[in-house]
Amino acid sequence: MKSKSKGRRKFTTLERISVYDKGNGLCAICGEPIDFDNFTVDHIVPLYNGGSNAMDNLQPTCFVCNQMKQNMNRQQFLFKIREIFFNNLFDMVSLRKKGGAA
Numbered sequence: 001m002k003s004k005s006k007g008r009r010k011f012t013t014l015e016r017i018s019v020y021d022k023g024n025g026l027c028a029i030c031g032e033p034i035d036f037d038n039f040t041v042d043h044i045v046p047l048y049n050g051g052s053n054a055m056d057n058l059q060p061t062c063f064v065c066n067q068m069k070q071n072m073n074r075q076q077f078l079f080k081i082r083e084i085f086f087n088n089l090f091d092m093v094s095l096r097k098k099g100g101a102a
């Protein structure tokens with residue numbers, strides 16, 4: 001085991017049920033319904049940043065959100081999403097202007 005992965009461990013089924021119930025079957029980030037078999041237990045404050053495995057630091061997320069979020073905390077993640085969103089919004093608006101009928 002690498003020392004870098006300290007604190008990261010597999011969750012028990014009971015822990016997974018508790019986390020899943022917290023989100024009422026929805027991804028805590030994008031709000032999409034998630035399957036119990038496929039959801040990912042996410043650390044609200046990443047272990048990397050000193051977060052714990054305590055239940056109040058855990059939330060259910062879909063695989064995609066979890067992969068995107070990785071070692072960012074919620075604030076950093078939302079900021080990044082906003083950045084991506086506005087970046088693409090600008091593209092969409094300028095495309096629409098360019099593509100508009102003359």
Ligand SMILES: [Zn+2]
Binds near residue numbers: 028031032
């Ligand atoms: Zn999601």
